[in-house]
Amino acid sequence: MPSIQVVASEHCPAPADTDLSVAIEQDETEDLPVTSGFFEKWAGRRADKPKAGTADIVATFLARIEKQKELLSEFEVDPAGFTNWRSAWFRKVAGGFGVSIGHDRVDAGDGLRYVVVDSLREVHEFLEDLGEHVRTDEIFQRALKANHKLRSNRRTGASAS
Numbered sequence: 014m015p016s017i018q019v020v021a022s023e024h025c026p027a028p029a030d031t032d033l034s035v036a037i038e039q040d041e042t043e044d045l046p047v048t049s050g051f052f053e054k055w056a057g058r059r060a061d062k063p064k065a066g067t068a069d070i071v072a073t074f075l076a077r078i079e080k081q082k083e084l085l086s087e088f089e090v091d092p093a094g095f096t097n098w099r100s101a102w103f104r105k106v107a108g109g110f111g112v113s114i115g116h117d118r119v120d121a122g123d124g125l126r127y128v129v130v131d132s133l134r135e136v137h138e139f140l141e142d143l144g145e146h147v148r149t150d151e152i153f154q155r156a157l158k159a160n161h162k163l164r165s166n167r168r169t170g171a172s173a174s
Contacts, residue, residue: 070154070157070158070161071147071148071154071157074115074147074157075144075147075148077115078140078143078144078147080100081101081102081103081140082137082140084097084100084101084103085101085103085133085136085137085140088101088103088133089133092105102114102115102116103136106129108129108131109129109130109131109132109135110129110130110131110132110133110135110136111127111128111129112127112128112129112130112136112139112140113126113127114126114127114143117160117164118160119156119157119160120156121143121146121150121153122146122150122152122153122156
């Protein structure tokens with residue numbers, strides 16, 4: 014039976030087990046001892062990986078709104094120490110807080126992409142209302158789907174048709 018000859022090198026100074034047998038034929042692998050219960054433990058949880066873009070666009074947008082609420086809570090706790098500005102849809106501006114409808118060029122209808130509100134309470138209220146709006150407005154949902162398709166096409170290099 015062939016064996017692997019392992020020689021010490023500068024990258025691996027200690028030689029490995031030099032008597033390690035190599036199973037060449039399929040029937041020889043049946044004689045090898047199982048060294049862990051990995052497959053037995055995890056094989057029952059095997060699943061197909063979800064394809065990109067198959068998630069419900071409304072659920073995805075609602076998850077983004079929830080993330081904005083978390084960021085807003087972080088900001089409320091420590092405004093001076095808040096460092097997640099690149100992820101946040103809100104900004105401190107003259108007269109209050111500016112809030113965008115995401116980072117994409119999508120609007121919530123009638124060209125509404127950005128608002129300025131007076132307080133953090135109104136930012137929370139705006140995010141709540143935006144969540145309700147995405148659940149109920151089919152035109153907004155179609156705009157989100159079109160935006161998702163456009164972004165996906167850009168990533169994959171497909172033409173935007």
